[in-house]
Amino acid sequence: MQIVITDGYTLNPGDLDWEAINRLGDVKYFDRMQPGAVAEYCKDTDIIITNKTPVTAATIHSCSNLKFISVTATGYNVIDTVTAKEKGIIVSNVPVYGTDSVAQHTFALLLELANQTGAHAKSVSDGGWSRSPDWSYTLQPTTEISGKTLGIVGFGRIGQRVAEIAKAFGMQVIFYNKGKKSTLAKAVSLEELFAQSDYISLHCPLTKDNDSFVNKALLSLMKPTACLVNTSRGQLINEKDLAAALKEKVLLAAALDVLRQEPPPTGNPLIGLPNCIITPHIAWITKEARKRLMQTTIENVKAFLAGKPQHVVNP
Numbered sequence: 001m002q003i004v005i006t007d008g009y010t011l012n013p014g015d016l017d018w019e020a021i022n023r024l025g026d027v028k029y030f031d032r033m034q035p036g037a038v039a040e041y042c043k044d045t046d047i048i049i050t051n052k053t054p055v056t057a058a059t060i061h062s063c064s065n066l067k068f069i070s071v072t073a074t075g076y077n078v079i080d081t082v083t084a085k086e087k088g089i090i091v092s093n094v095p096v097y098g099t100d101s102v103a104q105h106t107f108a109l110l111l112e113l114a115n116q117t118g119a120h121a122k123s124v125s126d127g128g129w130s131r132s133p134d135w136s137y138t139l140q141p142t143t144e145i146s147g148k149t150l151g152i153v154g155f156g157r158i159g160q161r162v163a164e165i166a167k168a169f170g171m172q173v174i175f176y177n178k179g180k181k182s183t184l185a186k187a188v189s190l191e192e193l194f195a196q197s198d199y200i201s202l203h204c205p206l207t208k209d210n211d212s213f214v215n216k217a218l219l220s221l222m223k224p225t226a227c228l229v230n231t232s233r234g235q236l237i238n239e240k241d242l243a244a245a246l247k248e249k250v251l252l253a254a255a256l257d258v259l260r261q262e263p264p265p266t267g268n269p270l271i272g273l274p275n276c277i278i279t280p281h282i283a284w285i286t287k288e289a290r291k292r293l294m295q296t297t298i299e300n301v302k303a304f305l306a307g308k309p310q311h312v313v314n315p
Contacts (some may be wrong), residue, residue, distance in 0.1 A: 001025035001305065002045040002065070006033040006053040011072050011290055020298045021049070024305065039063070047301065050078065057083040068092070068304045071313075072297050073284075075233070077206065081314040092300040092311040096157065097292040098284040103161040105283035106201055106231050109255035110150075112277055113199070113227045114143045146170030151197030153190070154204030154232065155180050162201055177204075194221040199229060206233040216241040222251045231283040234258035243269035246276055257283045 002025060005018075009031035012018065021027055025047065033041060035054050039062040042048055046065050048055060051072045057080045060066060069079055071093045084091050112118055119139055123129070129137070150166045152159045155177035163173045163185050173185035176193045194200060200222070204210060214228070214237040222228070228251060230237060239260055245251055255277040259268060262281055270276050296311070303310040 001047065003027045003047040003049060003301070004042045004045040005029045006038060006042070006048060006050040007031070008049075008051075010285075011051055011293060015287060016290060016294055021301065024298075024301055042066070047304070049297065049301070052078055054078045055084075056080050060084055060087055060089065068301070068309070070297055070300045070304075072293055074098075075205065076313050085314040090304060090309045090312055091314045092304070092309060093313050094293050094296040094300070095311055097296060098286075098289040099157045099161050101286040101289040102158050102203075102231050102283040103165055104286075105257060105279075106158075106162050106203075106229060107165055109229050109231070109257065109277060109279070110145070110199055110201070110227070113229070113253050113255050114145050116140070116142060145199070148172070148198035149174060149196055151175065151188075151193040151200045152185070153177075153193065153200065153202050155182060155185070155187075156203065158231075159201075159203035160184060162203065171199075190218070191221060194218050195223075197226060198223065199227050201229040202232040202236055204232055204236065206235050211235050212238040214238060214242065216245070219245040219250055224249055224252065226251050228254040229256075230254075231257040234260040234262065240269055243273065243276075246270075246273050253277070255279075257281055 003021065005027065008029055018029065033053050038053060038055060039059045042059065042063050044065055045063065047068045047070065048066065049070045049072060055069055055078065060080060060083045066089055069084060069089060069091045071079060071091065074093055074095055076091060076093045079091050081091050116139060123139060146169055149172045152163055152173065152175040155175045159175060163175065166173050174188045174193055174196060175185045176188060176190045181187060212235065219241060242254060246254060253275040256270065257279045258281055264271060271278060300311055
């Protein structure tokens, strides 16, 4: 059984072990693969393991032996699942692996917005404290999050974990998730959430209906003291609208772990704004989460080989 790993470096930069995958077949490993090379390198393979490398309809049609695609992620929009199904090719993902890691990073960003720990640490490193006439100083006022309202858009596993942490901090929690009820937090409309929240955190999957739903109209409802956090999908936000809103002080600040295009091209309107923190899509990337991700991927391949595929996204 031939297996091609198209882009294994991000999942395993060297601190994990591919040996369990190697025992399942003849494995060809690539740290990174350009999208245009996928058809050539995978033309004879039976199984493709991919993270963010696209597997398009053209690639699927060119791979005559392809039987199974395993995505080392929860999101699988890089795969043409419709064409795969038409060709009888099974696609599996990893539905649960990073709940705690993403929730943790969400609060790392939220607390940075509130306390500006990184900015103050850099100021000290740059000599600001040594030059200060006072024993204590702030770059701008910091904020206590206890008693503040956190609005969560998307109330699945991660959204609920974020809510639990928020309540431990003493925050009030509201959420928007169409048709969902919960005893953990109060359900409100999307418009109410954006108007009432001091912090808004996005935790919904990308669909054809919510692409760029965070736009000028919705942002205009926010308090001028409110902040937006996104550790979900960059495409949920209209980046030009958010950049304009940040410049015009429609909201106080934003903290983002994801962007519409990754890596971002030169000229992204959000990069460099003083009130926009951006991290390079690392909420998922703790070693513990990557170990779970790799283990489930191994189990997905084993299940397919045993004729009992699991976590199938194109049934």
